[in-house]
Amino acid sequence: MMKFKRKFKHKDKNNQISFIPDAQRAYYRTSSINKVAKLQFRIGFMLLLIPLILFLINLLYRPYDTTSMNMSERFTAPNFSHWFGTDNYGRDIFTRVMSGLPLTIFISIGINLIGCLSGLLIGALSGYYGGVVDYWGNRIGDALLSIPAILMGMLFVATFGEGIWQVIVALGIMFIPSYMRVIRSGFLEYSQRNFVKRLQLIGASSGRIIWRHLFPQIRTRLMSAIALGFANAILAESSLSFLGLGVPMSQITWGRMLKDAQGFLFQAPWSAIAPGLMIVILVLGSFFISNGLKQFSQQRNMT
Amino acid sequence: MTGELQNILEINNIYASYSTSLRKLEFVLEDLSLVMKSGECLGMIGESGSGKTTLANLITGFIKPISGKIHFRGQEIQNLSLRQRIKQFNRGIQMVFQDPYDSFNPKMTIGKQLMEPLEIRKFLSNSEIEAKARYTLEQVGLSADYFSRYPHQLSGGQLQRVALGCALIVEPCLLIADEPVSSLDVSVQAQVLDLIIDLRKKFDFSCLFISHDLAVVYHLCDTVAVLNQGSIVEQGNVEEVFQNPQNVYTRQLISDSGYGD
Numbered sequence: 001m002m003k004f005k006r007k008f009k010h011k012d013k014n015n016q017i018s019f020i021p022d023a024q025r026a027y028y029r030t031s032s033i034n035k036v037a038k039l040q041f042r043i044g045f046m047l048l049l050i051p052l053i054l055f056l057i058n059l060l061y062r063p064y065d066t067t068s069m070n071m072s073e074r075f076t077a078p079n080f081s082h083w084f085g086t087d088n089y090g091r092d093i094f095t096r097v098m099s100g101l102p103l104t105i106f107i108s109i110g111i112n113l114i115g116c117l118s119g120l121l122i123g124a125l126s127g128y129y130g131g132v133v134d135y136w137g138n139r140i141g142d143a144l145l146s147i148p149a150i151l152m153g154m155l156f157v158a159t160f161g162e163g164i165w166q167v168i169v170a171l172g173i174m175f176i177p178s179y180m181r182v183i184r185s186g187f188l189e190y191s192q193r194n195f196v197k198r199l200q201l202i203g204a205s206s207g208r209i210i211w212r213h214l215f216p217q218i219r220t221r222l223m224s225a226i227a228l229g230f231a232n233a234i235l236a237e238s239s240l241s242f243l244g245l246g247v248p249m250s251q252i253t254w255g256r257m258l259k260d261a262q263g264f265l266f267q268a269p270w271s272a273i274a275p276g277l278m279i280v281i282l283v284l285g286s287f288f289i290s291n292g293l294k295q296f297s298q299q300r301n302m303t
Numbered sequence: 304m305t306g307e308l309q310n311i312l313e314i315n316n317i318y319a320s321y322s323t324s325l326r327k328l329e330f331v332l333e334d335l336s337l338v339m340k341s342g343e344c345l346g347m348i349g350e351s352g353s354g355k356t357t358l359a360n361l362i363t364g365f366i367k368p369i370s371g372k373i374h375f376r377g378q379e380i381q382n383l384s385l386r387q388r389i390k391q392f393n394r395g396i397q398m399v400f401q402d403p404y405d406s407f408n409p410k411m412t413i414g415k416q417l418m419e420p421l422e423i424r425k426f427l428s429n430s431e432i433e434a435k436a437r438y439t440l441e442q443v444g445l446s447a448d449y450f451s452r453y454p455h456q457l458s459g460g461q462l463q464r465v466a467l468g469c470a471l472i473v474e475p476c477l478l479i480a481d482e483p484v485s486s487l488d489v490s491v492q493a494q495v496l497d498l499i500i501d502l503r504k505k506f507d508f509s510c511l512f513i514s515h516d517l518a519v520v521y522h523l524c525d526t527v528a529v530l531n532q533g534s535i536v537e538q539g540n541v542e543e544v545f546q547n548p549q550n551v552y553t554r555q556l557i558s559d560s561g562y563g564d
Contacts, residue, residue, distance in 0.1 A: 193405050194400040194402065194405040194406045195405065195406050195407050195408050197365065197398070197400070198398070198400070198406050198466075198469065198470075199419070200365075200385050201363060201385065201396070201397060201398055202397075202419065202420035202423060202469075202473060203385070203386065203389040203420070203423050203424065204419070204423055205423075208423070212411075213408045213411070216408075216410045216411075217408075217409070217410060
């Protein structure tokens with residue numbers, strides 16, 4: 001308390017020390033938002049640190065092979081030699097969780113890359129040009145929103161067969177509308193400003209206005225949408241894999257592990273808990289970071 | 304000098320509307336005609352909603368008229384897009400807006416935004432562009448420190464100076480100032496108006512000055528046009544119109560603002 005008070009004391013005309021009450025209140029008002037945002041960032045990073053450490057361990061050392069079976073150690077409960085227990089083939093779940101991480105992240109990044117880039121293209125054009133372009137941009141978004149992700153996944157698996165790329169493309173397309181809306185609303189807001197008119201008058205091309213002047217205004221908003229999209233992509237991939245529409249048997253992702261565990265959920269609950277917990281940690285971590293970013297951007301808009 | 308005799312802007316029987324359906328047309332500008340001589344400063348006065356800003360948007364090309372013709376330096380421009388205009392005219396039309404904070408990209412430095420018009424035109428090398436931007440900043444009365452500052456670090460008056468610099472750096476023939484001082488306080492208003500007078504001597508441009516403040520127009524302009532409900536009711540020399548108004552509306556406007564005496 002004293003630490004804050006010292007900041008606002010000043011010497012008045014009579015050389016007496018006094019405090020500025022309003023300044024203090026204003027400081028607390030902005031700093032409380034700052035504190036919440038910072039706390040969310042901190043929690044988010046701490047949660048994301050766990051998968052990061054697992055990833056680094058995976059690069060350096062794997063206690064067991066991910067595919068070798070050991071029928072004598074089927075359904076072993078967590079112990080010192082198998083930290084997360086073993087599954088129905090006696091495979092070490094800790095090793096499998098670690099080695100499933102890169103593919104899970106890769107799929108999530110791929111999905112968001114497709115969603116974000118296409119969303120950026122459609123959203124920027126509809127927000128900037130408005131009128132007919134906006135109308136058709138919105139219709140594309142509405143059409144995509146009306147298709148359930150699972151149906152899209154089934155469509156891709158039925159047409160192209162099981163595979164990582166099918167999952168990435170099918171879910172990537174499903175992620176376009178959410179990105180499109182965030183970007184469109186930002187562009188719509190800023191394209192009405194006079195500085196855009198001024199730029200048009202000096203002969204700036206639409207590409208230049210969109211990329212150099214409007215895109216930087218929505219960057220923070222987009223970052224928070226990406227962090228949230230990252231969490232959603234992991235969830236969507238796990239639910240597709242859980243239904244058997246996701247990655248093939250030979251590949252390890254956390255969603256795939258959950259799917260395999262559903263047959264013996266009561267016999268060996270740890271085989272579902274370990275990948276499920278990791279999904280929760282990763283999703284919560286990116287969710288907290290997304291929220292922190294959002295609060296920072298809101299605070300910046302306020303000032 | 305033929306340049307002085309030439310009309311820089313001629314607007315003939317222009318109609319403009321924001322209605323989207325052709326059946327229910329409500330005209331913002333109705334049968335408006337206006338002549339502006341080269342080198343003069345024309346003040347456009349009228350109450351809110353009389354169509355002053357619409358006229359500015361028509362001349363700059365942000366909106367297209369329903370009928371009528373606009374001649375700029377002898378050429379018809381009402382159907383040209385903004386980019387065609389820039390190709391056609393080496394020295395074109397520039398505009399200064401009412402709200403200075405809204406006229407700048409908040410995430411780009413003043414210097415970069417000043418240099419941008421020249422970068423787009425590609426006539427000069429990078430070092431020449433920077434030198435010219437710094438020169439222009441000096442001309443509008445700001446020191447070189449402001450070059451690397453961001454818009455939120457400047458006051459309204461300072462930003463309006465930069466806005467003038469941004470418009471004048473491409474040496475336009477015609478500058479449209481859409482109520483450039485109405486969001487500033489009185490002492491800063493006077494500074495910016497003096498700056499406009501000063502810059503007119505240096506940069507040699509005609510000025511269409513839109514305002515609802517008669518004192519400002521009297522101080523700055525050579526001629527004045529009075530806009531009422533979408534058409535011009537009176538146009539003439541500032542002294543003549545202010546001292547001997549012919550139209551009823553003009554008389555009322557002037558007496559209301561205390562200029563009748």
